[in-house]
Amino acid sequence: MATIQPIAGENEQHPDVALVERVRAGDVSAYDTLVRKYERQIFRIAQHITQNREDAEDVMQDAFLKAYEKLDQFQGNSKFYTWLVRIAVNESLMRLRKRRTGKMVSIDEDVETEEGSVPRDLADWAPDPEQNYTQSELAEILRKTIQGLPQGFRIVFVLRDVEGLSTEETAETLGLSIPAVKSRLLRARLQLRERLSRYFRRKKGGEK
Amino acid sequence: MTCSEFLALLDDLIDDSVNTETRTELEKHLKGCEHCEVTFNTTRKTIEIYRSHEIYELPSGLRERLHAAIMSRCKKGC
Numbered sequence: 170m171a172t173i174q175p176i177a178g179e180n181e182q183h184p185d186v187a188l189v190e191r192v193r194a195g196d197v198s199a200y201d202t203l204v205r206k207y208e209r210q211i212f213r214i215a216q217h218i219t220q221n222r223e224d225a226e227d228v229m230q231d232a233f234l235k236a237y238e239k240l241d242q243f244q245g246n247s248k249f250y251t252w253l254v255r256i257a258v259n260e261s262l263m264r265l266r267k268r269r270t271g272k273m274v275s276i277d278e279d280v281e282t283e284e285g286s287v288p289r290d291l292a293d294w295a296p297d298p299e300q301n302y303t304q305s306e307l308a309e310i311l312r313k314t315i316q317g318l319p320q321g322f323r324i325v326f327v328l329r330d331v332e333g334l335s336t337e338e339t340a341e342t343l344g345l346s347i348p349a350v351k352s353r354l355l356r357a358r359l360q361l362r363e364r365l366s367r368y369f370r371r372k373k374g375g376e377k
Numbered sequence: 378m379t380c381s382e383f384l385a386l387l388d389d390l391i392d393d394s395v396n397t398e399t400r401t402e403l404e405k406h407l408k409g410c411e412h413c414e415v416t417f418n419t420t421r422k423t424i425e426i427y428r429s430h431e432i433y434e435l436p437s438g439l440r441e442r443l444h445a446a447i448m449s450r451c452k453k454g455c
Contacts, residue, residue, distance in 0.1 A: 197447065197448065197451045200447060201444065201447075204440070204443060204444070204447070205440070208435060208439075208440060208443070209431075209435050212433065212435050212436075212439070213432075213433050216433040217433070222436070225433070226436060226439055229439065229443065230439075230442065230443050230446060233443055233447065234443075234446055234447065234450060237447055237450065238450065287384075288384075288412070288416045291411075291412045291415050291416070292415070293415045293418070293419070294418075294419050294422060298422070299426065299430075307430060308430060308431075308432045311426065311427060311430055311432045312432050312433075315427070315432075326427075330424045330427060330428065331427050331428055351388065354388060355387065355388045358387075358388065358391075358420050358423060358424065359416075359420065361423050361427070362416070362419050362420045362423040365419075365423055365426070366419065369419075369422075
């Protein structure tokens with residue numbers, strides 16, 4: 170069984186480590202706390218990768234169950250959250266492969282695309298562009314826009330910008346090099362910006 | 378600094394991972410280039426919008442189902 174040996178001078182122990190220790194000692198309620206803390210993030214990641222609600226529900230359940238069963242393999246040298254994200258990403262990709270039998274599902278192939286690498290839409294946005302849409306309209310715009318990104322860009326953007334993983338953690342989770350993560354992140358951000366511009370750009374006088 | 382050079386460092390500027398010297402140069406370019414200023418501001422806004430809006434709500438009942446599944450594994454295993 171893995172033991173956690175903090176390295177001298179390292180930051181103090183993450184609160185998740187104590188929860189993990191309690192689960193290992195047989196306290197299931199501590200696992201509930203971890204589930205509640207991360208269920209939204211794990212569901213979101215699964216939904217972004219599989220783009221299917223049913224699959225995302227299954228992935229979330231499988232990821233938390235797998236993490237529970239494999240908790241003894243969790244090494245204290247990575248964060249519990251990033252370890253869990255890695256499990257969820259793998260489960261999501263497995264689910265995708267099952268659904269698209271015969272079709273390759275890969276996040277490590279780079280996508281050659283000119284789109285968004287040079288900003289074209291240079292119109293400024295309205296001051297609070299979200300205000301022009303209802304919550305549900307806005308959610309629909311954001312979903313549609315991000316779903317149109319190439320898979321490899323979308324996952325990098327979600328892990329790095331939405332879920333807050335570092336570049337290094339994102340690289341490790343996806344099995345990519347740091348330069349690959351950086352290049353995809355830039356292109357993902359620019360493509361999303363370009364696509365959102367259609368909705369958010371400042372309208373000329375008179376138009377809504 | 379050219380616009381391409383600015384663009385190559387856009388992410389580092391957004392993520393606040395540039396040194397003071399580079400930051401000064403980037404800010405100098407921003408002051409004189411409206412296009413890059415718009416790109417910088419709207420890219421930052423893009424990230425902020427995705428961060429602050431929940432676009433996939435957790436389905437109701439999912440947490441309960443997960444809890445039940447964990448409890449049943451636990452009875453077997455612990």
